[in-house]
Amino acid sequence: MRAALYRCAILHSRNRQMVEFFSDGGLVVEGGRVRACGDYAHIEPLFHGVPVVDWRGSLLIPGLVDTHAHLPQLPAIGAERADLLEWLQQEIFPLEARFRDIAVAERIAEAFFRRALASGTTLVAVYAPSYEEATDACFRVATQYGIRAVMGMTLMDSNAPAELLAEPSDLIAASKRLINRWHGTNAGRLYYALTPRFAGSCSRELLKECGQLAAECSVHVQTHLAESPGELVWIASLFPEHPNYTSIYDRAGLLTERTILAHCIYLERTELARIQEQGSAIAHCPASNVYLRSGIMPLSDYMELPIRIGLGTDIGAGFHASILDEARTAREVAKVRQMFHHSGSVPSLAEAFYLATLGGAEALGFGDLLGDFSEGKEADFVRIAIEPYRSLNTAQQALEYALYAGSHNVIATVIAGVEVWQSS
Ligand SMILES: [Zn+2]
Incomplete structure (x- = not known):
């Protein structure tokens, strides 16, 4: 060249x-x-x-870095519900079940990656559908578009409609095949991420097997953590043996240096300390967090810690195409937190810009290669x-x-x- x-x-x-x-x-x-x-x-x-x-x-x-998005949720942008759990059950799960049809997966993947590139996103960490063939289709389309992506099949074995669930052993076997086919392909632009959706839809067994596979294959892990008040109560009832939400992933071996934890709004000091110790990263999705009335992540507090943080559009609870819009929103919600909660500070323009570019690249483990x-x-x-x-x-x-x-x-x-x- x-x-x-x-x-x-x-x-x-x-x-x-x-x-x-x-x-x-x-x-x-x-x-x-x-x-x-x-x-x-x-x-x-x-x-x-x-x-x-x-x-x-x-x-x-x-190039802009989106550290958290859901490819199958592109058609759901704007489909509002009372909160996260209601939105998942009523809007998202029925939509995601449509991705058994490969034609749907191809069509939405094309729209998703085209929209990302048109917004200046060159690297995206993304949840693919809950079906192996549909995930293959998403990787094929990403290859055609030349975008950089960290992507994986969304894994669930409980608390969702039956057509989206599978046995842990089948989900792990499918993940292994997908890693073999796609991890490191397209001249190092495509990487695989083990993607247990969140503790609410994954059994102890599935989480543990994901942790073992992540260690074996050195691939990324992406999941959700401490997003909404209702979710916290529900997760605590599902996993009463754990002192907090973070511990569920920690004991399953899912907190690694290649782990991206989306949201992290409600974390105790000990949980943050553990995330920091393990070197996992946080994807901050301010538009989505307000949209689903989940809360406001204390960004300025977290930015004082040596934890890698990037920004995520969280399509489709998030509605922005551009991570620049998300960076701006991160500042605006920090102002709201300051006005109404009298806490935290507002990230500077330079800090917000960093989160959208170099910070995102570092959060996904590509700080040596990308971001500036x-x-x-x-x-x-x-x-x-x-x-x-x-x-x-x-x-x-x-x-x-x-x-x-x-x-x-x-x-x-x-x-x-x-x-x-x-x-x-
Ligand atoms: Zn998400």
């Missing part, structure tokens, strides 16, 4: 608090990776002769048109624009130096 020098405004995170911004920047991409990033006036003489792609009038940011424009990283980026009445001269202005107007202005998405989506 030939080298190219992109000329445009460039914004990326250096760490949780700091961003770097070049109003007239240059990004050199070669062989699908970042060679250099800096002021155009500084970069151009060093790479004289490399063809310049003139994208002035655009803002370039790293350090030399040698994969060249995943999003081209955002700058509205003609805005001027981006400072990092502050660029952050304000990216988080509060960026999602409406995505015009191209690039993965490993290749354009995988552009607006028509």
Whole structure:
């Protein structure tokens, strides 16, 4: 692949608090990776002769990372119910049962990945349907679209309609076959995640077998934790032998360095300490949490801990396509928490941007490869048109624009130096 020098405004995170911004920047991409990033006036003489792609009038940011979404739930966006458990039973389970039909799985997978790329998402951690063949179809479609995905068949053996359940041994056997077929494929863009839905729909046996398989195969694990008050009461009644919710996953061997725990709204100090010890990550899904009246995760408290945190759209309880919208929502719900609960602080623009990019990549275990424009990283980026009445001269202005107007202005998405989506 030939080298190219992109000329445009460039914004990326250096760490949780700091961003770097070049109003007239240059990004050199070669062989699908970042060679250099800096002021155009500084970069151009060093790479004289490399063809310049003139994208002035655009803002370039790293590929966005969605750390939690449900592919089969795309058609349910907006289907509101009183709370999580009612929503699952009445809206979600009947919908997910339709994915026995491969044609449904293919059609929704195409729409899901197209929508993700059009929103600038280059890496997504996603729950596939509860059927092996449908999960195969989702991986095939992800391969065609070239998106990076950590994905797995949603596993359930209890407390859901019979057509969505299977025996633990069958679910584990299917997961093994799927790992063999898909883990690490498409030039390292696709990874498998063991996906026990949550303790409410998984028996002790299933959770334990998932923990054993995760250790054997070194694959990701994704599940839900401490999402809603009603769920907490129910889970405590299902697992009375455990001191808290986190302990259920912990004792099953499911808290690993490759584990992504969605929501984590109601955690005690000891649970957070255990998550931290085990190196598991949290997917914060603020829009979904308000939508289902679940609660507000104390993000600013968690960000003081050495726990990796990313943002999740949580489609379909979440309704945002773009993780930039989720980053903005994370700030807005933190303001609500401050106003009404008089607690916590509001993440800075730089922190919210970090969560949407580098923080998400780190949460999913790809911090060395993705998330910013350090030399040698994969060249995943999003081209955002700058509205003609805005001027981006400072990092502050660029952050304000990216988080509060960026999602409406995505015009191209690039993965490993290749354009995988552009607006028509
Ligand atoms: Zn979810």
